[in-house]
Amino acid sequence: MALECAELVVGDVLRGAALRVQRGEVVALTAPSGAGKSTLLRAVVRLVPLDGGVVRLDGTDVATLDPRVLRRRVGFVAQRPVMLPGTVADNLTYALDEPADLAAALDAAGLDASFADRDATRLSGGEQARVAIARALTRKPEVLLLDEPTSGLDAPLAEAIGRHVRELAAAGLAICLTSHDRAVVTGWADREQRL
Template sequence: MPPKLESRNLSREADGERIVDGVSLSVEEGDVLGVVGPSGAGKSSFLRLLNRLDEPTGGTVFLDGADYRTIPPRELRRRVGYVPQRPALRGGTVRENVTVGPRLRGESVDEADVARVLGRVGLRGYEDRTTDDLSGGEAQRVAIARTILNDPEALLLDEPTASLDAASEAKVESLLEELVGESNTTAVLVTHDRSQAGRLADRVAVFADGRVETVGPTKGILS
């Protein structure tokens, strides 16, 4: 079986600078790959290439062995969900934010599915809350609910707890562990926090200057 996600010689140039430089990495189904390294190492840029939020200028990515350029972008982004560092919620209610993906695709949304997803992220009964009334941790959990309502096969997580306090960080980490463990979801986690990578990731890739310096099992790499 091919890996769930695999980048081959993936590169991106912007303003004459190569910010991701020939990255080849694979993530098996159900595994979590942690991506660590200093600021400016290309971690988040690499993540955005994995579901074509940005376009590579070299190389490509395979999803279940299929070149992702053969997959319509809207379908790709449903199958490979992205959770940004900051939730970027729209004004309005939690329900409106969580259901934005299906509504943009012209699909009906089952209220039972909304309640189920909000229950999974610890926000049952929040459907009619406005986004202005949410704490930082609650907003991030709404962003995760918005992504998992699409039932993705893989999650791309860009510093998902970087702006949270310690209590909210622990809740979000626990939620991510539960989601990956229960549904065997594949994930790529970009984090500046090596201890977080140690808690959540099966393998770790260390980035520097847009390239992978080393990759391997979490315990061996981080020790």
């Protein structure tokens, strides 16, 4: 077991929510718009405080982990990721202690290696979304949380990212994504968990 959320409460948004994602599997977290999917993912990495419940990473309550360590072990890619000023390479290596394989991270996110030197803040929304995935991957996470990973991507690009997501799961990552796109839920995920 990699990630387990039980009885999560966040204000009036989440009431007793639960989620389990094991190593090697892709789980699609689904619910109507506004039901709290993003809030749940943000609570996992402690960007939103919990009013109740527990998030465990390999059995350890994440509340006991240093947030920096937690966010390295659990990569979170927001629906509208924020690019820091500087190049894509700067964004990929920000706050990283060890050298990273930027080319591999860019490739897994569907980006050409030449993107490393581009100004990150001037990329298109879809390109920024892919840089955000690459940024999470340079931290070699055990769990990857993707909030609406295909928003801003055209169908061929979304399919390419989907193939990479399947490869990452096959390599042992535990992946949870949210999506309103049924093609993503049925095509990328091993199973669907309704919130």
